[in-house]
Amino acid sequence: MRPVSTRSGASAPARLSRPERVAEAIKQFVVDEGLAPGDRLPGEADLIARFGMAKSTIREAMRILEAQGLVKTRTGPGGGTFVHEVSRTRARALLANYFYFKNLTIADIYQLRRALEPELAASLAGRLDDAALDALTANFAAYDRPAATAEEERAQHVASLRFHAMLAEHADNPLLSFLIDFMASILSEITINRGLYAPPNPELWRKGREYQKRLVEALRDGDADAARETMAAHMDTANALMQVQEARAIQDFLAH
Amino acid sequence: MRPVSTRSGASAPARLSRPERVAEAIKQFVVDEGLAPGDRLPGEADLIARFGMAKSTIREAMRILEAQGLVKTRTGPGGGTFVHEVSRTRARALLANYFYFKNLTIADIYQLRRALEPELAASLAGRLDDAALDALTANFAAYDRPAATAEEERAQHVASLRFHAMLAEHADNPLLSFLIDFMASILSEITINRGLYAPPNPELWRKGREYQKRLVEALRDGDADAARETMAAHMDTANALMQVQEARAIQDFLAH
DNA sequence: CCCAATTTGTTCGTATGTATC
DNA sequence: AGATACATACGAACAAATTGG
Numbered sequence: 001m002r003p004v005s006t007r008s009g010a011s012a013p014a015r016l017s018r019p020e021r022v023a024e025a026i027k028q029f030v031v032d033e034g035l036a037p038g039d040r041l042p043g044e045a046d047l048i049a050r051f052g053m054a055k056s057t058i059r060e061a062m063r064i065l066e067a068q069g070l071v072k073t074r075t076g077p078g079g080g081t082f083v084h085e086v087s088r089t090r091a092r093a094l095l096a097n098y099f100y101f102k103n104l105t106i107a108d109i110y111q112l113r114r115a116l117e118p119e120l121a122a123s124l125a126g127r128l129d130d131a132a133l134d135a136l137t138a139n140f141a142a143y144d145r146p147a148a149t150a151e152e153e154r155a156q157h158v159a160s161l162r163f164h165a166m167l168a169e170h171a172d173n174p175l176l177s178f179l180i181d182f183m184a185s186i187l188s189e190i191t192i193n194r195g196l197y198a199p200p201n202p203e204l205w206r207k208g209r210e211y212q213k214r215l216v217e218a219l220r221d222g223d224a225d226a227a228r229e230t231m232a233a234h235m236d237t238a239n240a241l242m243q244v245q246e247a248r249a250i251q252d253f254l255a256h
Numbered sequence: 257m258r259p260v261s262t263r264s265g266a267s268a269p270a271r272l273s274r275p276e277r278v279a280e281a282i283k284q285f286v287v288d289e290g291l292a293p294g295d296r297l298p299g300e301a302d303l304i305a306r307f308g309m310a311k312s313t314i315r316e317a318m319r320i321l322e323a324q325g326l327v328k329t330r331t332g333p334g335g336g337t338f339v340h341e342v343s344r345t346r347a348r349a350l351l352a353n354y355f356y357f358k359n360l361t362i363a364d365i366y367q368l369r370r371a372l373e374p375e376l377a378a379s380l381a382g383r384l385d386d387a388a389l390d391a392l393t394a395n396f397a398a399y400d401r402p403a404a405t406a407e408e409e410r411a412q413h414v415a416s417l418r419f420h421a422m423l424a425e426h427a428d429n430p431l432l433s434f435l436i437d438f439m440a441s442i443l444s445e446i447t448i449n450r451g452l453y454a455p456p457n458p459e460l461w462r463k464g465r466e467y468q469k470r471l472v473e474a475l476r477d478g479d480a481d482a483a484r485e486t487m488a489a490h491m492d493t494a495n496a497l498m499q500v501q502e503a504r505a506i507q508d509f510l511a512h
Numbered sequence: 513c514c515c516a517a518t519t520t521g522t523t524c525g526t527a528t529g530t531a532t533c
Numbered sequence: 534a535g536a537t538a539c540a541t542a543c544g545a546a547c548a549a550a551t552t553g554g
Contacts, residue, residue, distance in 0.1 A: 018542075019319055037357065044520065054543040056312045059521085060319045063275055067323035068353055076551025077518040091354035097324055098347035101293065102430035111379075111429055115371045123367075173367055174358035179435070273521070300540065310523040315541085331540040332531025 019060035022051055026065060030083055037085040041071065069094070092182055099186075106190075109183050110239045114232070117164065120171055120180055121215060121231035126222025128170055136216050139163050143209060146202050154191055156205075161188045163212055204241045208234060275316035278307055282321060286339055293341040297327065325350070348438055355442075362446075365439050366495045370488070373420065376427055376436055377471060377487035382478025384426055392472050395419050399465060402458050410447055412461075417444045419468055460497045464490060 016024070026041065035041075042050065047058045062081055065071045069090035073081045128136075142159035161184045168184070171177035211234035218226035272280070282297065291297075298306065303314045318337055321327045325346035329337045384392075398415035417440045424440070427433035467490035474482035 017540095023323075043518095056315070056544090057542065059312070060316055062520095063316045063319045064323040067279075067320040068350060070353060073520065074551080075518090075520040075549070078552065079519050079550085081520090085357040086354040088354070091351060094324060094350040095347060097326060098342040098344070098434070099430060101341040104430050108429040108431050111375065112372070112431055112435075115375050116368070119367065119371050173364040174355065174360050175364050175368055175439075178354070179368075183431075275521095299538090312524090313522060316522095318540095329540065330531080331529070331538090333538045334532065335530085335539045337540090 018053060018057050019064060022047075022053065022058060022061035023064040025051075026061065027070070030070075035083045037083050039083045041081040041083065043080050088178065088181065091178065092185055095182065096186065104186075106187075106242050109187060110235070110242055112179070113183055114235045114239060116176060116179060117235050118228045118232040120167055120176055121219070122224040122228035123172065123176075124167060124170055125219050125224035125227040127172075128219055132166075132170055133216060133220050136163065136166055136212075136219075139166065140209065140213065143205075146205060157191045158188050160208065160212070161191070201241065204237060207237050208241070211237060274309060274313050275320060278303075278309065278314060278317035279320040281307070282317065283326070286326075291339045293339050295339045297337040297339065299336050344434065344437065347434065348441055351438065352442065360442075362443075362498050365443060366491070366498055368435070369439055370491045370495060372432060372435060373491050374484040374488040376423055376432055377475070378480040378484035379428065379432075380423060380426055381475050381480035381483040383428075384475055388422075388426055389472060389476055392419065392422055392468075392475075395422065396465065396469065399461075402461060413447045414444050416464065416468070417447070457497065460493060463493050464497070467493065 026047075029035075030039075030041075041047075044055060044058055047053075048055055051058065062071065062073060065081075066073065069086040070084060071081050072084040073079070139159060139162060142162075143156035147153035147156050164184045165181050168177045168180035171180070211230055215227060215230045215234065218230055282303075285291075286295075286297075297303075300311060300314055304311055307314065318327065318329060321337075322329065325342040326340060327337050328340040329335070395415060395418060398418075399412035403409035403412050421437050421440045424433045424436035427436070467486055471483060471486045471490065474486055
């Protein structure tokens, strides 16, 4: 898709401020000129001349583009404003802002994880090299024995979510990859900030860990069906573990 | 989740510009004070005093927040900067910017639609009121007979995507709702901008329409399983229809 | 190590635009 | 219509960062 106009109202009066108009014009310029990440945009002075506007106006436009993650700016000789590929981190943060105001529950997230994680697992079967598989295995070390303290339990939960983020990294489908990572990131954040982790349940903890190990084997063997089924079972287990928690709204957790 | 820092690097040196720091501080202020959409932030003069910075610096910070959709500003008496709930339109646009640089294919989108649309359908069974169901039915009018022209075919394709956006509106799960809408929006945009629609195939067209009608019936009857199965079949049909198209990268379509 | 050139970053004072009463 | 309260925009000067000699 082309860089999309960021206006809120679909059919609103379109009365944008000057910086907003400049930002839109520059986006269009990038598309029209076919500029790629790394390419340099005209400098401030140049833009001031082209648009016939004050420096502050141009600078505000740049901030808009920068906030969207579309450009980066550097000072000094050879500096300037450069087209930048929107980073995953930035996209995550911007999307998280949207859900900040929604009443997203743990159950909501797990509904999607249940549907998508098995899909990811299946698509990865037989497609990971040894280095990737070893990295996944190495991650198990972080939760290879029951947690002794709440602190440790928290760390283990985050580590087990990292397993999913690592899988997401290798997905061919950018949309699927982003989503899995996004959900793991949100769950991770909740865990860290508010101690959302299951009450100690060694049995479920053991099962979850075993599912992940079996999954890695299925991936190594290139068995897509086994990978899908194992991940599905893993998600069901994790979901059950989460259901123990009340489905408190995430905002209630974090927005004191 | 709390309004998330928008920095790119996870463990980067954290050297933010002043406007960026001010923007972060204001975000934190909103969270700490528990401000809700509609609440007024301190005025420019006030912020200049608090932060001890120049007007332009403060203004650039406001642009950053505005670009993220977190605030709106109004001029005049009683005006100022107000906390704003990030709109779906804005979130869509910001996320689309991320995928602009990825090589997202039609197949990628359909992989997720296939997994998520049935989930949505099932969760909606028996939960729509007559007005909503009637609106869905009314939408069929837009594609109740085979398209005569390419123009018409395009319009019909967009209308049938609108059916899914309408369903998304009613989802309880905000994440699921957003995603379905996002995907329909992207497919719609591609259709409009580049004429991506199936080559005339009356048989598949008829089947797709019939699936949607059967789906509405299942939703009316509160039959979740039927709704899920029907939507799954609908997605398979649509996917097959799309596979006829080569899986060209979306960017190739739109970024001339 | 310092100096000079280049480019963005920041400040301040002033003036204009806009909505409310 | 006029006064008021706010954001919006301008322009000139100065500061800071980076690069290369």
